[in-house]
Amino acid sequence: MSLLLTAEDWQTIGLTVKLATTVTFCLFVIGTPIAWWLGRTRSRFKGPVGAVVALPLVLPPSVLGFYLLLAMGPYGFIGHFTNWLGAHSLPFTFWGLVVASVFYSLPFMVQPLQNAFEAIGDKPLEAAATLRASSWDAFFTVALPMALPGFLTGGILTFAHTVGEFGVVLMIGGNLPGETRVASVQIYDHVEAMEYASAHRLSAVMLVFSFVVLLGLYAWRPNPKKA
Amino acid sequence: MPFKFWKHLAIGLSLTVGMSAAHAEKVTVAAAADLKYAMADVVQTFEKAHPNDKIEVIYGSSGKFFTQIQQGAPYDLFYSADIQYPRDLEKAGQAGGKVAPYAFGRIVLWSPVMDASKMTLESLTNPEIKHIAIANPKHAPYGKRAEEALKAVNVWDKVEPKLVYGENISHTAQLVDSGNAQVGILALSLVLTPQMQSKGKYWLIPDNLHDPLEQGYVLTKRGENNAAAKAFAAYMSSPEARAVMTRYGFVLPSSAK
Numbered sequence: 330m331s332l333l334l335t336a337e338d339w340q341t342i343g344l345t346v347k348l349a350t351t352v353t354f355c356l357f358v359i360g361t362p363i364a365w366w367l368g369r370t371r372s373r374f375k376g377p378v379g380a381v382v383a384l385p386l387v388l389p390p391s392v393l394g395f396y397l398l399l400a401m402g403p404y405g406f407i408g409h410f411t412n413w414l415g416a417h418s419l420p421f422t423f424w425g426l427v428v429a430s431v432f433y434s435l436p437f438m439v440q441p442l443q444n445a446f447e448a449i450g451d452k453p454l455e456a457a458a459t460l461r462a463s464s465w466d467a468f469f470t471v472a473l474p475m476a477l478p479g480f481l482t483g484g485i486l487t488f489a490h491t492v493g494e495f496g497v498v499l500m501i502g503g504n505l506p507g508e509t510r511v512a513s514v515q516i517y518d519h520v521e522a523m524e525y526a527s528a529h530r531l532s533a534v535m536l537v538f539s540f541v542v543l544l545g546l547y548a549w550r551p552n553p554k555k556a
Numbered sequence: 557m558p559f560k561f562w563k564h565l566a567i568g569l570s571l572t573v574g575m576s577a578a579h580a581e582k583v584t585v586a587a588a589a590d591l592k593y594a595m596a597d598v599v600q601t602f603e604k605a606h607p608n609d610k611i612e613v614i615y616g617s618s619g620k621f622f623t624q625i626q627q628g629a630p631y632d633l634f635y636s637a638d639i640q641y642p643r644d645l646e647k648a649g650q651a652g653g654k655v656a657p658y659a660f661g662r663i664v665l666w667s668p669v670m671d672a673s674k675m676t677l678e679s680l681t682n683p684e685i686k687h688i689a690i691a692n693p694k695h696a697p698y699g700k701r702a703e704e705a706l707k708a709v710n711v712w713d714k715v716e717p718k719l720v721y722g723e724n725i726s727h728t729a730q731l732v733d734s735g736n737a738q739v740g741i742l743a744l745s746l747v748l749t750p751q752m753q754s755k756g757k758y759w760l761i762p763d764n765l766h767d768p769l770e771q772g773y774v775l776t777k778r779g780e781n782n783a784a785a786k787a788f789a790a791y792m793s794s795p796e797a798r799a800v801m802t803r804y805g806f807v808l809p810s811s812a813k
Contacts, residue, residue, distance in 0.1 A: 403735045420736040421687060421720045503720030503731065504692060517723075521619045521695035 338531050340507055341515040348423070348511060349491040352430040353438075356487050357480070359431065360438035364483075365468075367439065368446030379443075383436045390433070390496025397429050398501050421503035426511075429501055430491045437486040445479020446472065482546065489542045492535075581784035584630055585613045586621040588637030588771065589726040590661055590698065590743040594804035595635070598797045602788055609784040617724040619695045625776055626650060632779025633789060637661065637725075638697040639772025652780030658792055659806035661769035662744040663701050666729075668756035669738050675759050677709045680739065685718060689737035691728045692721040697769055698728070702741035704766040732756075744805035771806075 334342075367379055385393065400407045401419040407428070408418055419425030449472055457467035473480075495513040502509030504518070512535060519528035587595050592615050599611045618636040625631055625645060635658065636642050642655040665672045665680075680688055691699030699721070706712040720736075722728025725743045732740035733755065747758045773792070779785040791797055798808050 398730070398734050398736065401736070418736070420731075499723055500727070501736075503687070503689070503737075504723075505720060518692065518694050520623065521617060521692075523619065523623065523695075 333530055334534070335527070337506065338512075338515060338527070341510055341512045341531075342534065344423075344507065344510065345492055345512040348426055348430065349488045351427050352434055352491045353484050353488045355427065355431050356434060356438040357484065360435065360442055360483065360487075364439045364442030365446055365472075368443045382439050385433050386436050390494075391500070393429070393433060394497040394500030397432070397497065401425060401428070401501065420501045421505060421509060423508050425501060426498055426509055429497050430494060433494060433497055434487045434490045437490045438483040441479045441483040441486065442476065445476035445482075448479075449475050481549070485542060485546050489539065492538070581608070581782055582610045582612065583632045583779070583782060583785045583788055585611060585633045585635060585788070586625070586629070586631040587613050587615050587635040588618045588621075588697075589615050589724045590637055590745045590771075591615065591635055592726060592746070593749040594745055594801050594806065597800045597804075598792065601796055601800075602791050605791075606784070606787065609787070611784075611788055615726070617696060630778060631776055632782050632785040633773060633775055635771070635773045635792075637769070637771050639770045642772045642774035645774055645776070650777055651774045652777045653775035653786075653789075655772050655774045657770050657772045657809045659771045659801055659808055660763075661698065661701075661771055662763060662805055662807065663698060663705065663741055663761045663766070663769070664744050664747055664758040665739060665761060666732060666742045666747045666752070666756055666758045667739045668733060668735065671757055672739065672759050673757040675739075677706060677711055677761065677765075680706075680718075681711055681714045685738050687720050687731075687737035687739075688715060688718050689720050689722055689728045689731040689740035691725045691741075692723060696722075696724055696728075698725040698741070698743055701766040701769055705741070705761050708765040748803070748805045 363378075363382065367375060367382070397407075398420060399405050401411075402408050403412070403418060411418055419428055453471050453475065454467050457471045458464075462470065493513070494511070495517070498509065498511055499514055499517070502511075502514065504510050504514060510518075512531060516528050516531050516535070519525070519531065585595075595613055595615075599613060603609065603611060614631070618638055618641050621629070621631065621634055621636065622641040622645065625634060626648065634642055634645070639655065639657055642651065645651050646655050665675055665677070667675075670685075679685075690702040691697075693699035693703040703712070706715055720731060722731050722740075726746065728740055729742050729746050729752065731737045732742065733752065741761070742758075744758070744760065746752060747756070773789065775785060775789060801808060
């Protein structure tokens with residue numbers, strides 16, 4: 330059953346899912362401490378850090394793509410760093426897309442987590458402390474389970490947002506099959522080449538997928554006021 | 557009283573608008589990305605000679621413009637990088653005039669880190685070169701010609717794993733200019749611009765290695781009655797405009813009037 334999609338189309342879908350999964354995992358690791366700090370701190374840097382995290386919500390993908398193209402290139406600071414590590418340069422690679430998407434989807438992970446951590450408040454953690462739980466212990470046995478809905482929301486939003494990426498990927502990806510040619514870019518190419526039938530089929534898959542993801546998210550949270 | 561005032565204002569405004577429309581006309585041109593600099597120069601001199609007309613140029617990929625015009629995009633003139641697109645518009649009955657060639661494009665090897673003037677297409681197999689940028693051959697005319705040239709000298713199979721694809725020819729130039737790809741196959745018209753000329757050298761790819769990059773234009777249905785659009789199209793084949801186009805490396809059709 331090919332659903333009338335070509336092998337190339339399926340490859341782009343597979344790559345999209347792989348990218349979104351990798352990015353979601355990376356952002357669980359990176360986003361949690363940032364969200365925890367933002368949710369608990371009274372530091373005067375809370376505002377500026379929160380604003381930086383939220384930047385990708387406002388910045389056009391072209392700005393992010395442009396900066397990343399220069400920063401990751403051989404003359405950019407990320408490029409110098411990967412060079413120093415002896416690694417390949419990042420543009421035109423899957424891992425380059427991962428790095429770009431981690432920046433691009435950061436607020437979609439951090440903000441739900443931060444809300445969840447803030448909603449817990451001080452009391453449960455103070456209670457855990459009086460029971461002599463270490464702060465790590467309290468984090469893993471009290472805060473994490475209580476913030477689980479936040480993790481689910483953050484995970485789904487990050488995954489979905491990465492699937493929906495286009496501009497940044499187009500600018501730094503180099504459109505390589507199996508490496509950087511994700512479904513959104515493939516659809517763009519179909520349209521540009523006037524292969525409307527192929528564009529329709531792949532677009533329909535994306536449409537159904539996006540709807541199902543969002544339906545799952547909203548059905549799972551029947552009362553948003555409570556969350 | 558207030559009614560009368562508004563009525564007079566409305567009449568006055570419509571008169572002003574109507575009159576200014578009669579004197580000054582605005583032309584929106586959809587132009588292929590390889591024309592970016594040459595066209596800007598031509599527009600500048602045209603507007604000097606026709607101070608009442610305003611030419612607005614939007615640059616992008618020809619395939620996208622073709623699709624947009626079919627969907628009723630507000631362009632009066634379409635300067636395509638591939639004459640096929642205007643011809644297809646004409647066939648679909650969406651042209652407001654005759655399709656005519658206005659230039660032939662040339663492709664070059666260009667690099668900011670190596671001396672491309674001493675290279676040939678065969679040099680691209682050099683293992684020192686990790687990434688080569690070309691425009692996407694699936695829909696960009698310059699990419700198609702690059703692929704043909706690489707196949708003509710039998711290096712395509714060796715070079716293909718190193719290729720990265722730009723969305724259109726100016727995006728391809730950015731991939732090389734930013735140092736992310738060491739070499740690119742670009743439009744001569746782009747590497748002759750002051751911005752790029754100072755940064756690297758080029759090698760002209762012989763045009764017998766690929767089909768001609770015949771570029772054509774057409775007046776759209778929307779531009780059919782726009783006198784300024786017609787004037788601009790005529791100006792594009794004037795000696796002044798042709799001199800600019802030649803300066804940017806375009807070969808001009810001798811038959812163009």
